[in-house]
Amino acid sequence: MSGTNFPCGSFSSPNGIPTTKVTMPALIEMKRQGKLISSLTAYDYATARLVDEAGIDMILVGDSLAMVVLGQENTLAVTMDEMLHHTRAVRCAVHRALVVADMPFGSYHGTVAEGVANAIRFVKESGAEAVKIEGPRVELTRALVEAEIPVVSHLGLTPQSVHRMGGFRVQGRSMDAALQLKAAAHALAEAGAGAVVLEGVPRETAAAITAELPIPTIGIGAGPDCDGQILVLHDLVGLSFTPPAKFVRRYADAGALIRSAVEHYREDVEHRAFPADEESYHLPEAALKALEAQEHAATLRKA
Ligand code: KIV
Secondary structure: OOOOOOOOOOOOOHHHOOOOOOOHHHHHHHHHOOOOEEEEEOOOHHHHHHHHHOOOOEEEEOOOHHHHOOOOOOOOOOOHHHHHHHHHHHHHHOOOOEEEEEOOOOOOOOOHHHHHHHHHHHHHHHOOOEEEEEOOOHHHHHHHHHOOOOEEEEEEOOHHHHHHHOOOOOOOOOHHHHHHHHHHHHHHHHHOOOEEEEEOOOHHHHHHHHHHOOOOEEEEOOOOOOOEEEEOHHHHOOOOOOOOOOOOOOOOOHHHHHHHHHHHHHHHHHOOOOOOHHHOOOOOHHHHHHHHHHHHHHHHHHO
16 A cells, blocks of 8 residues: 555534644643643544544554454454455554554564564554553664654553563552653654553552653543543443443443433334424425325326
8 A cells, every 4th residue: 555645534622622633742842841741542433533533542443343343252262354445444543643553462462573574564554653552662662663663552451461560460569660651651662663652550660760751651541740641431431341440430421322312213113203394305296296286196107
């Protein structure tokens, strides 16, 4: 596929939200200026557009799509092609936020060269402006930055390590584990990562890393002291079907809203209350008269 042409839709900026494009250097500058970074996941055109127009700084096409969109048990089975497909749709919707594609399990676990080749696919084929990588993959991070691809690292509870961790468990709870996380975050920053997602780590560990790191930390289940926060959109709006984790705050119940709208529609169809005459197309007067005359003539002929 040749060079991309993103975004694809029209742009409006309701609510007076600034339209200046968010870039990776801009996120680092936000940290320097003490401005907090808002981030959410999105997986399709409609939701990405709403998230962007609401002024969110960074949109992650997370591999959590495996669970919240594709209904799978964990994130492991989602493929490069599925991630590319969704990232392309998100990129078409987004004008301001930084669009980050999550590299799926298996796409960077072989050689560094394979990881770089797959990351290049995200940039070329889907318009991603950065990739996210789970774990302390320092050599790969350096190679991606060499290849001009901004990197968001992801430490702590890394869902692609679910089998090694023995479940989704808070990480970095002992002093040793906290020091290890800190060392990994420093190594990734030195290798050129632009930001680090800290997931499922104690508030104190995240705060210590945030205070020392020159690049922003984006927390999820990591307390309020990070440089920014990220949540899965479906958790935020009540569209996930599992009990929310402790760190999730539900801001809306879109599930109830959609269910009620759909039930209302079904009832209207069953009672011929939808569509109404105003929701129907009509024959022009002359065509209607001609049709009636023809039907009348046919009835007379039969009689
Ligand atoms: O896949 C995802 O949604 C994520 C975020 C939770 C950070 O990795």
